[in-house]
Amino acid sequence: MTTKKSDFLFRLYLVIFLAYLLLPLIVMGGAAFNDSRFPSVFPWAGFTLNWFVELWNDARLINSFKNTILVALAVVLLSVPIGAAAAILINSIGGATRSILYGLMVAPILTPGAVIGISTLLFWNKLAVPLGLHLAVLGQVSYIAAFVMLLVLARLQSFDRSLEEAALDLGASHSMVLRRILLPHLYPALGAGAVIAFFQSIENFNITLFTRGPYDTLTVYVFSKVRSGITPTINALAVILIAVTLTGALVVELRRRRVQAKSA
Amino acid sequence: MNDLVHRYGTALTLLMCLAVAFWLVILVIVPNLYLFENSFRPYLPVQDMGGPKDVYTLKNYLTFFNSPIHITVFISTVLYSSIVTVICFVLAYPLAYYLSKKVSVKSLPAIFLLLTVPLWVSEIMRSFAWFIILSLRGPLNYLLINIEVIDKPIRWMTGFRSVIIGLVYTYVLFMLFPIYNAIQSLDTAQIEAADDLGAPWWRIHWRVILPHAKPGIASGSVMVFMLSAGSILVPTLLASTNSRWFTEIIQQWMFESLDWNTGAAYAFLLLILCTVFVTLVMRIFRVKLSDIAK
Numbered sequence: 001m002t003t004k005k006s007d008f009l010f011r012l013y014l015v016i017f018l019a020y021l022l023l024p025l026i027v028m029g030g031a032a033f034n035d036s037r038f039p040s041v042f043p044w045a046g047f048t049l050n051w052f053v054e055l056w057n058d059a060r061l062i063n064s065f066k067n068t069i070l071v072a073l074a075v076v077l078l079s080v081p082i083g084a085a086a087a088i089l090i091n092s093i094g095g096a097t098r099s100i101l102y103g104l105m106v107a108p109i110l111t112p113g114a115v116i117g118i119s120t121l122l123f124w125n126k127l128a129v130p131l132g133l134h135l136a137v138l139g140q141v142s143y144i145a146a147f148v149m150l151l152v153l154a155r156l157q158s159f160d161r162s163l164e165e166a167a168l169d170l171g172a173s174h175s176m177v178l179r180r181i182l183l184p185h186l187y188p189a190l191g192a193g194a195v196i197a198f199f200q201s202i203e204n205f206n207i208t209l210f211t212r213g214p215y216d217t218l219t220v221y222v223f224s225k226v227r228s229g230i231t232p233t234i235n236a237l238a239v240i241l242i243a244v245t246l247t248g249a250l251v252v253e254l255r256r257r258r259v260q261a262k263s264a
Numbered sequence: 265m266n267d268l269v270h271r272y273g274t275a276l277t278l279l280m281c282l283a284v285a286f287w288l289v290i291l292v293i294v295p296n297l298y299l300f301e302n303s304f305r306p307y308l309p310v311q312d313m314g315g316p317k318d319v320y321t322l323k324n325y326l327t328f329f330n331s332p333i334h335i336t337v338f339i340s341t342v343l344y345s346s347i348v349t350v351i352c353f354v355l356a357y358p359l360a361y362y363l364s365k366k367v368s369v370k371s372l373p374a375i376f377l378l379l380t381v382p383l384w385v386s387e388i389m390r391s392f393a394w395f396i397i398l399s400l401r402g403p404l405n406y407l408l409i410n411i412e413v414i415d416k417p418i419r420w421m422t423g424f425r426s427v428i429i430g431l432v433y434t435y436v437l438f439m440l441f442p443i444y445n446a447i448q449s450l451d452t453a454q455i456e457a458a459d460d461l462g463a464p465w466w467r468i469h470w471r472v473i474l475p476h477a478k479p480g481i482a483s484g485s486v487m488v489f490m491l492s493a494g495s496i497l498v499p500t501l502l503a504s505t506n507s508r509w510f511t512e513i514i515q516q517w518m519f520e521s522l523d524w525n526t527g528a529a530y531a532f533l534l535l536i537l538c539t540v541f542v543t544l545v546m547r548i549f550r551v552k553l554s555d556i557a558k
Contacts, residue, residue, distance in 0.1 A: 006465075010362040014375070017359055021382050024393035024433065027403055031396060039396050041403050082287045085280035092268045103553055104288050110486060110542055111535060112494025114511050118531045119299035120291075122524060126298065142291035164271050174273030203386045206496050210518065219388050226392060226501060235396075238389045245384040253377060 029242065032235035039232040051236040058233070064216035067133055071208075071217060072201040074137045075144055079197045080190055082141065083148025088182075090149070091156045106150070108143035113206025116142055121210050131213030139207040144200050148193035155189035195252075199245075296535075303529035324529035334513055334530075341510040342537065344424050345492040348431045352439040352488045353481065355432070360443035360480075361473065365452060379437065387434055391501045394430045395421075398502070426502040427509070431492045438491065439484035446480025447473060479555035482545050490538045510534060 031039040035048035055061060090101055108116065120139040121131065129135065159182070167177050183190075205219040212220060225234055268277045304320045328334050367375065382390060397404050398420035405417040420426050450473065458468045474481075492498075499509035514534065517527035546553065 007366065010358070010366060013358060014362060014367075017355070018375075018378055020433075021379065021437075024390070024397060025382065025385060027397055028389065028393040038399075038401065040399075040401065040406070082283045085283040086287065089268070089280055089284050099553075101288075104292065106553060108292055110490055110538060112490060112511075112538060114494055114496060114514055115299070115531045115535045116295075118514070118518065118524075118527060119295035122302050122528060123295035123298045138291055142287070142295075145287050145291075168271070174271070174276055178272050178276060199384070205386075205388060206494065209496065209515075219386055222388050222392075223497065223500075226388070226395070230395075234392060238385070238392070241389065242385055246381065249377070249380070249384055253373070257373075 025242065028235055029239045031232055032239045034232065037231065039230060039235050051232040052240075054231075055233045055236045055240075060216065061218075061221060061237070064218050064221040067215055068202055068218040071133050071137055071140070072198045074134075075140050075201040076194050076197045078137065078141045079145040079148050080194050083145040083193060084152045084186065084190060086145065086149040087152035087156060091153060105146055109146045111143065113143075113204070114210065117207040117210030120207070131211060133212060133215050133217070135211035135213075136204075136208045136217070139211050140201050140204050143207075144197045147196050147200065148190075151189045151193045151196070152186055155186055159185050299528050299532060299535075302525055303532045305525050307523040307525045324526045325533075327526055328530065328533065337508045337513055338510050338533070338537075340424065340507075341493055344428060345431075345489050348428055348435070348492045349439075349485050349488045351428070351432050352436045353443075353485065355436055356440040356443055356484065357477075357481075360440055360447055360477075361469075364444050364448040365450075365455065379440070382433075383437060388497050388501075390434050391430050391498045394426070394433060395501050398426050398429070421502060422504050422506065424503070424507045426504075427499050427507055430498040430502040431495060434495075434498055435488045435491050438487040442483040442487070443477050443480040446477040450476040478549045479551045482549040482551045482555065486542050486545050489541050493537060493541075494534065 027041050028039075030041040032051055033047055033049070034041060034044060035046040035050070086105055090098060090105070093101070116139050120135055120142070124135050124138070125131070163181050164177050167181050172180070202218065204217075205223065208217050208220055209223075216224075222234060222237065225231075268280070272280075303324055304322070305318065306321050306323055308317055328338075363372070363375065396402055400417050400419055400421075404420070405414075408414045409417065420429075454472055455468060458472050463471070494511060495509070496511045496515065499507075499512060503509060503512075510530070511534070514527055514530045517523050517530060521527075545551075
């Protein structure tokens, strides 16, 4: 079925698609080094690092960066245990209860961020809890925990439950069964869940916008900068973020390959 | 449940149930019920809250249904989100098929690493990239003028086209990966059998591959539609004055009019829209919720 011609066309399409995904990012990165007040790569007005210097001197930015990391860590700390508990719980029940619980758990993924943001804001406002980053954390956890739940649930499918039976028969305590048998099996899923939770939280804009109160996170700050007047400092920030996350992704990928090579 | 107690003991089981209850009740169910309840209350100054004027009313929803502008914005949001979903499918399907059935297993990790790069870059940066590219004095116009395709810069950011461009770019991967996963689980022998029996390529896709990819297509469509209709960043950055998005009106109620009750009503309309879309997709594709959320 594969003729040479169709294979060539597919290949060409893949290259075009990758170019489509990556070129905009390269244009944006390039603009960070262009000595022009409006961020662009054509016309090239000369190489400069000024935009990075300006970025470094921006106190609000540094502050919003700190806030972002704090929120992301809090989200990881809450959503990983909640998601894992939810997966273990749902894995042990069946029937209609299971479908209802499952539906409730995945619903937040399918809910627009603005709706989650506004409902969180209204509810906690009623309880006289002031707006702020803590509400952003709670709003984000409500859907990020669902991602963790799905990852852990998938991992639980390959878990051999008779191991737990054996441990119990041999006199292990309940907490020991959890700590020594179940959790070690779940570690890869928990790790992946934590990474996804961290990045989802950093990326989040919609929920944070409605719940943050007077505090800035990185995305909200960039948004306000884009609206108030565009300078290439935003591009400089993008370059740094891309560099950091790409290095992270590469390290993870290389480690994965080394582990794979070892086990092969 | 008894099984859990047997394995992990009463204390641990209780702890797990509490964590899940906190999540589902305090973070998901009650806030949404509260949103619903609030959308039926009038917007009042603080001293009137709980007073005789604080009664249930349909006023907030009537504001929407009596405003032709808001209805138009709602309809265009639905329409253009659907168009974005279709474009994403058309772009993603051939690639998903190629990656899952044609590419050698060796080169897959490298391709996937490249494909996921945009996902590591936040949504705001991705829409900002297109803001730069499409701006009047931006690189696209400059390039097109220099290679003499056009002689005057084109105003790209007018109407909904820049919003569509931005949304497709931002969300196309949410269509690609589910379809890839679905096609990958198809036994290649089935494709070969159809081919051996003389089916033309388009019939193989129509009768063998597409039906198998249904859960992936459903999942991708739901995600892309929901994210597009609920997007705040892309429309704010890339839309012009003649193309407004429903989320922008919600923002206006929340931040400019400070009328949280009408804002809640509008947010609830958005939630209904997405729920209807999910239900429709599940009906049309005959898939379950557990097929969609993967």
